[in-house]
Amino acid sequence: MRAPLRTILSLAIALPAATVAMMTTASAAEEPAPTTVLTNDFEDGTTQGWTGRAAERVTHTTTVAHGGTGSLAVTGRTASWQGPSLDVRAEFVQGTSYTISVWVRLAEGSDNARLSVERRTGGVASYDQVVGDTAVDSGRWVNLTGRYTLATDVESLRLYVETSSTTGDLFIDDVAASYVPVLPIQTDIPSLKDVVDEFPVGAAITGAEILTEHGQLLGKHFASVTPGNALKWDATEPAEGAFSYAQADPLVNFAKAHGMAVRGHTLVWHNQTPAWVFTGADGEPMTATAGDKALLLGRLENHIREVAAHYGTTIGVWDVVNEVVDENQTDGLRRSTWYTVAGLDYIRTAFRVAREAAPHAKLFINDYNTNVPAKRDKLYALVAQLKAEGVPIDGVGHQMHVNVSWPTVAETRAMLDKFLPLDVEQQITEMDVSIYTGEGESFPAPPADRLLQQAYMYRDMVALFRQYEGEITSVTLWGLADDNTWLDTFPVTRKDAPLLFDTRLQAKPAYWGVVDPSRIGATTGSPTPTGGAPATTACSVTYRITGSWQGGFQADVRVTNTGTTAWTSWSLGWQFGAGQQIAQLWNGSAAQSGTAVTVANAAWNGSVAPGASASFGFLGSWTGTNPAPASFSLSGTACAAA
Incomplete structure (x- = not known):
């Protein structure tokens, strides 16, 4: 794991007068029962x-x-x-x-x-x-x-x-x-694409992201799209010569209808390539023979010509080759079947044919961890070599799959500066910010402190990218909202929350980190907390069961300050009516004796201004029935149940 983020950049953004109010964020969206x-x-x-x-x-x-x-x-x-x-x-x-x-x-x-x-x-x-x-x-x-x-x-x-x-x-x-029904999208918050206008801001999408509220959110905030899987080889040519665009065409058509640019991803990759591509004429796996090399490069050329021709000028940028660098190899090249059969010629062929088939398009080489010096330098050497040979590479794509504590701004700046002498465009192609810093972590819900760290990471990275106007020509997030992210299953199965909008399509602190950093964690009209205990009945509690299964359940609880005095801490109590037991709680600390439960605030959510709320959630067990508590008390004072 690398050093935590230390460098802080300022980001000044002028917002229209109509957008000065802070809108509901992920933590404020009330979850109904599923x-x-x-x-x-x-x-x-x-x-x-x-x-x-x-x-x-x-x-x-x-x-x-x-x-x-x-x-x-x-x-x-x-x-x-x-x-x-x-x-x-x-x-x-x-x-x-x-x-x-x-x-x-x-x-x-x-x-x-x-x-x-x-x-x-x-x-x-x-x-x-x-x-x-x-x-x-x-x-x-x-x-x-x-x-x-x-x-x-x-x-x-x-x-x-x-x-x-x-x-x-x-x-x-x-x-x-x-x-759980999604909420209507927030129409009275700034559109991301209007605030960040130095380059198009895009999202990687599947068929689910062009439907209903997802499609509304996509159209409001993003200027470009990347079909996340629909243009890969296994989707477009699953059998030799049998081309299919059933997955990609609806996404591209949505983009055209909404005036959005399309990034094509990807023509060549070592993953999601059907086995037939690497099977020789004899039915055996290909090896480094002249015959197998010629057959493989012929299949590559045919595939690129067919796919590029299908979309013509609609796709203006192609990731021609994806993840071809291995910094642990002396020559810096990944030992994929592409390489072991055809050597560097598969990359040369891919770019040459892509230029012939799509002369209008910008052609990119795309990779991950390019902020790591060893990989960055090997990618730089490869691009410099290919350009010197006349291979038509127009740009370098930096995936930017990062997390809340890595990389630093300085490391990312060094990544961008490295490629400036090559006279190529640079794009951020697959950005997301995981809330996890290691594979051993798993949260039932995103902790508030991680969401704040995430907001600061987005703030600092986008601020850096905006300093490279003209050099960075596009920034794409690898997903639309937290309800559909590849990080839920990679590198291990657990719920992640790496994007700007939550699972119900509401703006998170990360969104405000990009659009208006002064509003990270803020609430409209919230004064600076001055201390004191809540007045009598100056609070309300919303208790919601968000998931239930045989013997277990998940609940979310929100306590709201309905008084005029800010709190510096709080302690919520109730009695379970059917012997339920709390097994795990987040965003607070719990104590239970028999049926009596007391939950105290965590370090980050004890300060609650008038009109504001604090939330926590828990996993519990039940037998027979699972009724909601009948009443609540806050620091010993009765609290209204909402």
Whole structure:
């Protein structure tokens, strides 16, 4: 892990008079109870509609259970992809983001389990991963929980569970799917694209981001889009010569209809390339022979010509090659199959053909961790060599997948300055700011202090980028909002919050870090806290259950200062009415004795101005019923329940 951010830049932005009011941020958006559309507890002695994906057997069992006495057993598996499957087409509505939860346990041994969705349109199957590889074994139940949005019309939609490698028996139990309606987008806050006008600000999108409120948010704030996966080789040419633009065309058409630029990502990458591309004429994997090299470069040329021609002048920027640098190699080149078969000629060919097929477009080489000196320098040497050979490279893309404490502004400035002598454009192509600083961390909800750190990181980085007007020609965020981010499953499965808008599409402190840093963490009309205890009944409490499953639940609590005196600290108390127990709490500290609960503020949310609120959340357990507390007290004084 690198040094924490120390350098602070100032950022002065003039806002229209109509936008001076601070708007509701992520922490202020009241979460209603989720609407459940699917539950399977297997307590009725049936499989409740679940079947196998092949010839495996799916039966009700009482051998083990996560809750109650019944579960679903899957036996007779002969391949790791075989597992339980359920038709959810009738339950899932296009454009709605669902939280799906399944409890999984193996009969013997250990493996990784995955939760996915299979879509079929025109008889062709496509697969969307909801939860990536998660360690499971025979000694415990493991919960797979993730979000999924159906983005296109489909003929069938099936939820399924599979394992990574083993074919032993497995069990599932307590399946649930629910959604929380998104809030209307905030129309009276500044549009990001209007405030930052030194370069286009874009977002990477999937089909889900052009629908309903997501599409409204995208159109309001962003000037360009990058199809995140829809233009990659596996999506555009899954079989040799069989080109498909079903995923990409709707995204590109949305951009055209809204006057947005399109970045093409990506023509060549070592990932998401179908196996047939690297299979020789003899049906064997390609090796470094003249025949295999010629075949591979021929396939590369054909692919680029076809895809570039399909979009013509609509796509003005292409990431021609992606992630080709390995700083640990003496020559700095990644030992992908592209390289081992064709050497540097695959990069030369890709740029030459892209220039011929799209002479209007800017052609980029794109990579990650370019702020790390060793990688930065190897990328610089490669670009300098290729340009000296006459290879038509127009720009360098810096992905900028960073976190709240890394990198520093100085490191990022050095990255940008390094490429200035090469006379190339530079673009920030995939930026997000993880709330995590290590793989061992996992939060049930984003801590307030991490959201503030994130806001400062966005503030400082965008301020730096704006100093390079004319050198940096585009900045793209790798996602639209926190409800759909690749970081939820990479590098480990956990909920991240790396973008400017939260899971309900509301502006976060990070948004204000870019648009108006003076408003990070502020609330309209909030005076500086002066101390004192809340007056009698000068408070209200909102208690919401945001998720519930057999034996467990998640709740969010918001306490609001309805008086005229600011608080410097607070302590909220209540009685549970059915023996519920708090297991884990965030944004505060909890003490529980029997049914009595007391929650005190954390270090960062004790100061609450008149009209402002503080929030915390927790995971709890319940048996039988789970009623909300009947009354609350703040520092010993009755507090109204909202």
